Amino acid sequence: MFKHIGVVGAGLMGSEIALVFALAGRRVKLNDSDPKLLDESVNRLERVLQKGIDRELYAADAIQVVLPRIQLCTTLKDYSDCDLVVEAVYEDERVKSNVFKELDRIVSDECIIASNTSSISITTLASQVSEVRRARFIGTHFFSPVSKMRLVEVIPGLDTDGSIIEEVMSECRDIGKTPIEVKDVVGFAVNRLLHAMMIEATRLVEEGVATPEDIDVACRLGLGHPIGPFQLMDATQISLSLQVQEILCAAYGDRFKPRPIMKQMVGAGYNGKRSGRGWYKT
Ligand SMILES: NC(=O)c1ccc[n+]([C@@H]2O[C@H](COP(=O)([O-])OP(=O)(O)OC[C@H]3O[C@@H](n4cnc5c(N)ncnc54)[C@H](O)[C@@H]3O)[C@@H](O)[C@H]2O)c1
Structure with a gap:
């Protein structure tokens, strides 16, 4: 102690x-x-x-x-x-x-x-x-x-x-x-898991498979997560998720390539809760 x-x-x-x-x-x-x-x-x-x-x-x-x-x-x-x-x-x-x-x-x-x-x-x-x-x-x-x-x-x-x-x-x-x-690898364990999920969630939205709101519901009610990936990105700033994904992509390649819509949103200042607009409008 x-x-x-x-x-x-x-x-x-x-x-x-x-x-x-x-x-x-x-x-x-x-x-x-x-x-x-x-x-x-x-x-x-x-x-x-x-x-x-x-x-x-x-x-x-x-x-x-x-x-x-x-x-x-x-x-x-x-x-x-x-x-x-x-x-x-x-x-x-x-x-x-x-x-x-x-x-x-x-x-x-x-x-x-x-x-x-x-x-x-x-x-x-x-x-x-x-x-x-x-x-x-x-x-x-x-x-x-x-x-x-x-x-x-x-x-x-x-x-x-x-x-x-x-x-x-x-x-x-x-x-x-x-x-x-956890071994000393880029993203350690949790950020690799989290961002793999965030990227796939974003891909689902880009493909029109489901809305961000519904994917958040799916994660909360279907997977038992306390918060959905889009709510989490909005709460912690989308630019931070983008930055982490760029670091992971540099280390592990295309499987962590940030989705184009994230770059568009950050470029437009739709950065999440603090900027009044992200995946959700506040
Ligand atoms: N925010 C998160 O969710 C989170 C989660 C896990 C790990 N981290 C890591 O934790 C660290 C801190 O993140 P944060 O979100 O608290 O950042 P923050 O910006 O809220 O706080 C950083 C603080 O460090 C101070 N600081 C800067 N240079 C200093 C120096 N030379 N000596 C003393 N103080 C100094 C700043 O004044 C500031 O108050 C980072 O390495 C970040 O990657 C953050």
């Missing part, structure tokens, strides 16, 4: 990753390069706790008890006593590399460094830290919203030690998550 956790990046993912560790009783340090976003992350976490998290572990008085366990830090220098640091900054290899180089200088030799990247190779990211640290470098791919989604894909790099995989899997279980070990 780890006592002191560090999280770098207080955005959508990082702030809730900090929260799930704090909910499980860990002392957490949370850093963001933008101090304004760091403050905003606390407001976001208050809202998440107010809405309630449907697990026994999380008491009603969580705001008073849990949030004080999260210390906001404006510098990574405060991370020297961390046992585990999870990075959740922008999905940009250069930005992440700079964070890892700095962390490697600051944290103790025992500290494990994990990345929440969704598309960059863990082995590539691990090459930014010293050779000895690479045994203690790993991927921990959480899912959004982190306070609700139980899965964590745990991804060892080429040099990750077997005992570190075990330690990280065990810590994930301790904080109420269900980890699965």
Whole structure:
């Protein structure tokens, strides 16, 4: 069990990753390069706790008890006593590399460094830290919203030690998550599954086989999914799905080639819920 956790990046993912560790009783340090976003992350976490998290572990008085366990830090220098640091900054290899180089200088030799990247190779990211640290470098791919989604894909790099995989899997279980070990391949496991389905769903619409609404109904009522693929694309922005599919296509070829209608929609600004129009009109 780890006592002191560090999280770098207080955005959508990082702030809730900090929260799930704090909910499980860990002392957490949370850093963001933008101090304004760091403050905003606390407001976001208050809202998440107010809405309630449907697990026994999380008491009603969580705001008073849990949030004080999260210390906001404006510098990574405060991370020297961390046992585990999870990075959740922008999905940009250069930005992440700079964070890892700095962390490697600051944290103790025992500290494990994990990345929440969704598309960059863990082995590539691990090459930014010293050779000895690479045994203690790993991927921990959480899912959004982190306070609700139980899965964590745990991804060892080429040099990750077997005992570190075990330690990280065990810590994930301790904080109420269900980890699965996945090889360091592009898209890991879940994004490959998800986008194969999204592409086929889009093809069905292009062929006029069924409407987006009806395919969403089919997935909810026929397959037991909590949300259909078109609702999901609208909620998370269609441009993000397109970007992931382009990465998967570059790695695996035409089976992940984004459908033309997605490019047309993104080009026209029909990007989903936030832009008022996507597969659905809001
Ligand atoms: N959004 C998702 O559904 C999702 C799911 C799984 C994994 N991921 C991955 O998690 C990571 C974070 O995604 P997000 O959606 O939370 O992004 P986000 O844009 O909401 O948050 C990123 C945060 O990192 C901060 N940041 C940038 N550079 C920094 C630096 N050098 N030091 C400290 N903070 C820095 C930014 O200010 C921002 O607050 C990405 O790698 C993404 O691919 C995202």
